[in-house]
Amino acid sequence: GSAPAIIHAQQNLRWRLASSFPKSLETLFGGAETFAKNVTEATGGKFTVSVHAAGELVPAFGVVDAIQQDTIECAHTAPYYFFGKDEAFALDCAIPFGMNSRQQTAWMYEGNGLKLMREFYANYNIINFPMGNSGAQMGGWYRKEIKSLADVNGLKMRIGGFGGRVLAKLGAVPQNIPAAEIYQSLEKGTVDAAEWIGPYDDLKLGLHKVAKNYYYPAWWEGSTQFSVLINTKAFNGLSNEYKSIVRQAASDAHVKVQATYDGRNPTALKQLIAEGAKLSRLPKEVMDAAFKASREVYAELNDKNPNWKKIYADYSRFEADAYQWEGIAEGSYDQYMSAQKL
Amino acid sequence: GSAPAIIHAQQNLRWRLASSFPKSLETLFGGAETFAKNVTEATGGKFTVSVHAAGELVPAFGVVDAIQQDTIECAHTAPYYFFGKDEAFALDCAIPFGMNSRQQTAWMYEGNGLKLMREFYANYNIINFPMGNSGAQMGGWYRKEIKSLADVNGLKMRIGGFGGRVLAKLGAVPQNIPAAEIYQSLEKGTVDAAEWIGPYDDLKLGLHKVAKNYYYPAWWEGSTQFSVLINTKAFNGLSNEYKSIVRQAASDAHVKVQATYDGRNPTALKQLIAEGAKLSRLPKEVMDAAFKASREVYAELNDKNPNWKKIYADYSRFEADAYQWEGIAEGSYDQYMSAQKL
Numbered sequence: 046g047s048a049p050a051i052i053h054a055q056q057n058l059r060w061r062l063a064s065s066f067p068k069s070l071e072t073l074f075g076g077a078e079t080f081a082k083n084v085t086e087a088t089g090g091k092f093t094v095s096v097h098a099a100g101e102l103v104p105a106f107g108v109v110d111a112i113q114q115d116t117i118e119c120a121h122t123a124p125y126y127f128f129g130k131d132e133a134f135a136l137d138c139a140i141p142f143g144m145n146s147r148q149q150t151a152w153m154y155e156g157n158g159l160k161l162m163r164e165f166y167a168n169y170n171i172i173n174f175p176m177g178n179s180g181a182q183m184g185g186w187y188r189k190e191i192k193s194l195a196d197v198n199g200l201k202m203r204i205g206g207f208g209g210r211v212l213a214k215l216g217a218v219p220q221n222i223p224a225a226e227i228y229q230s231l232e233k234g235t236v237d238a239a240e241w242i243g244p245y246d247d248l249k250l251g252l253h254k255v256a257k258n259y260y261y262p263a264w265w266e267g268s269t270q271f272s273v274l275i276n277t278k279a280f281n282g283l284s285n286e287y288k289s290i291v292r293q294a295a296s297d298a299h300v301k302v303q304a305t306y307d308g309r310n311p312t313a314l315k316q317l318i319a320e321g322a323k324l325s326r327l328p329k330e331v332m333d334a335a336f337k338a339s340r341e342v343y344a345e346l347n348d349k350n351p352n353w354k355k356i357y358a359d360y361s362r363f364e365a366d367a368y369q370w371e372g373i374a375e376g377s378y379d380q381y382m383s384a385q386k387l
Numbered sequence: 388g389s390a391p392a393i394i395h396a397q398q399n400l401r402w403r404l405a406s407s408f409p410k411s412l413e414t415l416f417g418g419a420e421t422f423a424k425n426v427t428e429a430t431g432g433k434f435t436v437s438v439h440a441a442g443e444l445v446p447a448f449g450v451v452d453a454i455q456q457d458t459i460e461c462a463h464t465a466p467y468y469f470f471g472k473d474e475a476f477a478l479d480c481a482i483p484f485g486m487n488s489r490q491q492t493a494w495m496y497e498g499n500g501l502k503l504m505r506e507f508y509a510n511y512n513i514i515n516f517p518m519g520n521s522g523a524q525m526g527g528w529y530r531k532e533i534k535s536l537a538d539v540n541g542l543k544m545r546i547g548g549f550g551g552r553v554l555a556k557l558g559a560v561p562q563n564i565p566a567a568e569i570y571q572s573l574e575k576g577t578v579d580a581a582e583w584i585g586p587y588d589d590l591k592l593g594l595h596k597v598a599k600n601y602y603y604p605a606w607w608e609g610s611t612q613f614s615v616l617i618n619t620k621a622f623n624g625l626s627n628e629y630k631s632i633v634r635q636a637a638s639d640a641h642v643k644v645q646a647t648y649d650g651r652n653p654t655a656l657k658q659l660i661a662e663g664a665k666l667s668r669l670p671k672e673v674m675d676a677a678f679k680a681s682r683e684v685y686a687e688l689n690d691k692n693p694n695w696k697k698i699y700a701d702y703s704r705f706e707a708d709a710y711q712w713e714g715i716a717e718g719s720y721d722q723y724m725s726a727q728k729l
Binding site: 304 | 431526627631639708709713714721
């Protein structure tokens with residue numbers, strides 16, 4: 046175990062990373078910062094990645110175009126933002142009644158997920174690495190209680206990503222509103238409800254001050270995987286060492302983002318409850334109707350979108366097996382422990 | 388995004404890693420191989436780690452001594468093997484009714500876990516990095532059914548790690564038997580029951596052929612974290628770049644080991660059932676008695692072992708908060724999904 050004398054004789058390299066998230070969302074913006082720090086450290090500062098908040102270089106939802114057009118080398122984003130280009134983006138992120146965090150990671154690395162998503166992303170001049178997951182999200186803040194499916198009908202709700210497609214089938218009116226405007230929309234009654242992420246991030250927006258009914262779970266985000274998307278030419282131009290360093294830097298950030306959520310949500314939830322949030326489970330009737338609607342949406346997509354059909358066939362098989370196992374050791378253990386006074 | 392011309396001018400460095408696992412246990416032995424591959428790749432082969440199976444350099448349970456005595460640079464192990472030296476080792480791995488996989492990782496990186504365990508490991512000339520988790524394990528194979536707490540009394544059971552301490556309080560007789568001898572012990576009736584890991588690893592041992600009653604969950608291993616333990620002098624002798632590469636290599640392996648379990652257990656469970664395994668949940672009476680016994684053991688340890696007392700105080704606070712949150716979004720989502728026909 047003697048120390049090596051290391052002399053790096055490498056050209057300097059600087060990449061620009063566009064985050065789809067604001068600096069204030071430290072959980073997610075922090076994931077990109079971790080990635081950048083990792084690359085810098087491992088290369089002794091020869092290879093650096095400058096991290097830019099949403100809107101600084103390109104708009105939050107413009108990062109895929111910017112990579113495709115060789116404007117930036119990479120981005121950190123929630124790929125379901127781009128389901129308007131192709132619904133298959135959502136399979137790298139979150140779909141209603143989709144896999145939980147560990148299952149999604151397992152599909153990527155042990156199943157066919159990474160292979161299939163990379164085939165898909167190649168059409169956009171992109172190579173992807175999973176980089177963070179929020180875990181199961183909360184079902185949002187509601188001005189009025191949701192006691193039955195009838196209460197969802199006509200509900201104007203801020204909802205991110207792909208879930209709105211399914212929510213609309215229940216008669217709700219999904220709205221896409223940027224983070225910074227959610228509070229005001231909910232306060233004014235422009236929307237009746239708004240979902241964001243989970244206790245830690247939601248607390249920052251202060252949504253419990255304008256709509257105290259806090260429902261769970263977000264059936265549209267049983268987990269939400271974030272990814273670093275990299276320009277294929279930029280990645281292929283790297284040495285094998287740098288390619289590996291980038292891959293491992295993303296893996297480390299993948300671990301840390303989930304750990305940040307898992308570490309901070311518990312105390313944030315306690316604070317929200319102390320400040321008046323009223324915690325309730327979404328009625329089974331609502332969950333069941335949404336589940337049925339999700340199957341209808343997926344059947345329609347299978348008919349219309351060959352990319353979706355190919356990748357979802359693998360995703361859904363993996364998910365079915367994974368949930369059959371999840372309910373056994375993991376589920377029974379977690380249920381027992383959640384019921385204990387610890 | 389242009390490619391750098393990389394010239395590494397570094398001394399060659401080779402570390403030896405002793406695994407506590409046999410090559411045949413590809414899930415865990417594979418974790419060390421992933422770590423070694425990562426280090427080699429990121430350094431262009433200048434820094435390599437040779438991976439040795441249990442017994443090759445040192446016995447499976449001799450790896451901590453070997454690091455402490457500067458015989459090897461690092462090891463990949465389940466730290467609870469060393470609870471005989473100090474029970475605090477188990478807090479880096481698994482304790483009965485302890486944290487689940489994501490909670491344990493969050494405690495390490497977002498809570499005080501890594502800091503506290505490193506203070507502890509410093510006494511052994513070791514610096515640790517989490518490197519893999521099995522997730523919640525199965526409760527093992529039983530020749531006869533377990534219908535009540537009375538059926539546990541007098542039960543001779545092969546059990547790994549720290550769980551035997553609690554099991555003994557229920558009147559059972561815990562036995563420590565190496566993997567290779569479990570099948571025969573169970574077949575001959577030398578033991579009445581044996582736990583190993585979960586479906587994928589258990590299937591390899593063929594335990595369902597000699598004891599068909601397969602119980603869940605392993606209340607003694609709600610998750611089991613594995614770690615790479617590194618000789619402090621060897622680690623401190625590394626350049627900052629190499630230190631960071633080692634850290635990130637471990638993080639990547641941490642992701643991959645859990646993904647391997649999560650990806651392979653589901654189909655292995657189906658196969659075990661097809662081959663006659665009879666799946667049952669441990670009676671609540673048994674779980675409750677074991678939970679109560681675990682609290683007694685921890686109270687005793689708090690009195691006897693100051694290392695345990697200090698670290699467990701932080702661990703148990705983190706766990707209590709984590710499980711209060713776990714039952715909300717994550718738990719309700721997973722329960723709903725496990726009950727669906729997917």
